[in-house]
Amino acid sequence: MISTINNIRLTQTVKGAGCAAKLAPGDLDRALCGLDLPVDDNLLVGLEQADDAGVYKISDDLALVQTIDFFPPMVDDPYAFGQIAAANALSDIYAMGGIPKTAMNVVAFPAKTMDISILRLIIEGGLNKMREAGVVLVGGHTVEDSELKYGLSVTGFIHPDRILTKRCLLAGDCLVLTKPVGTGIISTAIKAGLAGQAIIDTVTRNMATLNRDAASIMLGFTVHACTDITGFGFLGHLAEMVVYSGCGVRIKAANVPLYPESLEWAAMGLIPAGTYNNRSFRGAFVDFDMNVSQKVQDLLFDPQTSGGLLIAVAAREADMLVAALHANGVESAAIVGEVVAEPAERIIVE
Numbered sequence: 054m055i056s057t058i059n060n061i062r063l064t065q066t067v068k069g070a071g072c073a074a075k076l077a078p079g080d081l082d083r084a085l086c087g088l089d090l091p092v093d094d095n096l097l098v099g100l101e102q103a104d105d106a107g108v109y110k111i112s113d114d115l116a117l118v119q120t121i122d123f124f125p126p127m128v129d130d131p132y133a134f135g136q137i138a139a140a141n142a143l144s145d146i147y148a149m150g151g152i153p154k155t156a157m158n159v160v161a162f163p164a165k166t167m168d169i170s171i172l173r174l175i176i177e178g179g180l181n182k183m184r185e186a187g188v189v190l191v192g193g194h195t196v197e198d199s200e201l202k203y204g205l206s207v208t209g210f211i212h213p214d215r216i217l218t219k220r221c222l223l224a225g226d227c228l229v230l231t232k233p234v235g236t237g238i239i240s241t242a243i244k245a246g247l248a249g250q251a252i253i254d255t256v257t258r259n260m261a262t263l264n265r266d267a268a269s270i271m272l273g274f275t276v277h278a279c280t281d282i283t284g285f286g287f288l289g290h291l292a293e294m295v296v297y298s299g300c301g302v303r304i305k306a307a308n309v310p311l312y313p314e315s316l317e318w319a320a321m322g323l324i325p326a327g328t329y330n331n332r333s334f335r336g337a338f339v340d341f342d343m344n345v346s347q348k349v350q351d352l353l354f355d356p357q358t359s360g361g362l363l364i365a366v367a368a369r370e371a372d373m374l375v376a377a378l379h380a381n382g383v384e385s386a387a388i389v390g391e392v393v394a395e396p397a398e399r400i401i402v403e
């Protein structure tokens with residue numbers, strides 16, 4: 054049975070194209086709209102202005118930060134898939150400025166059609182990232198499902214006065230992005246059998262890289278807001294920041310770090326369904342300059358797995374932050390734009 058591990062292509066077992074099979078943006082809002090949600094004074098960040106993670110205050114100097122993320126495989130190597138799913142789940146804690154402490158495995162496994170040794174490799178990959186993050190695994194839950202899915206529910210600690218939300222953009226801030234964009238298109242190419250080993254290795258390494266170092270460096274600077282780039286894409290997550298803060302932003306498309314291969318495949322039309330969903334949900338907030346090509350526009354809406362942090366930092370410290378990130382191995386970090394007061398709630402891409 055072990056030989057099936059070598060032959061099975063995990064991405065071929067995923068229904069539909071692209072990476073994470075998730076609800077289209079907006080669908081969840083419609084499901085929750087008007088529901089009577091419990092109120093609690095200690096809930097500092099909840100569903101009302103959905104952020105990367107929820108925050109619940111325990112005392113004046115301690116709050117819990119909690120999040121969950123799981124999805125089907127976007128790479129064929131089970132161990133790497135475990136690493137990526139764990140790094141992605143941990144990322145929401147880092148994006149809030151928190152320190153992850155405990156995690157629980159969330160598993161859906163097709164036990165009738167897949168060898169259980171594959172699940173072992175996935176969980177080993179997850180444990181590898183939990184260990185790197187200093188996180189202890191406290192339990193989990195597994196169900197049988199026709200489609201493989203893996204992820205973590207993560208709990209961390211944060212100081213109640215030092216929570217980084219999406220809503221505190223300040224006019225004049227610079228926006229810094231810490232990882233290249235294009236993993237959704239590359240995952241689609243992997244599923245289609247078009248991606249060579251070199252790009253698979255590069256994108257796998259980047260998706261499996263924790264946002265821990267980027268986050269701990271960021272906390273040494275005057276940072277006003279932060280989020281991590283995942284399923285809604287660079288512009289989708291940026292749109293949330295713009296809407297919640299009431300500010301506008303100007304983005305220099307040429308400065309956004311991209312995988313060159315993803316540009317080629319975007320030009321070929323290898324676009325995941327999530328890109329169109331993201332664009333139809335948030336496209337109304339975005340004004341593209343005529344010089345921004347269609348393939349770059351598509352990439353800026355490309356759904357990411359375990360993407361980088363998007364950081365709003367005081368302009369006078371932006372170069373120092375990027376230099377510190379580069380000096381500590383966050384090589385792709387770049388200043389991608391600035392926050393402006395006017396036009397409010399608009400994203401100008403030039």
Ligand code: CO
Pocket residue numbers: 104105106144145148280281282283
């Ligand atoms: Co997030």
Ligand code: CO
Pocket residue numbers: 105120121122145283
């Ligand atoms: Co998340």
Ligand code: CO
Pocket residue numbers: 193194195
């Ligand atoms: Co249970």
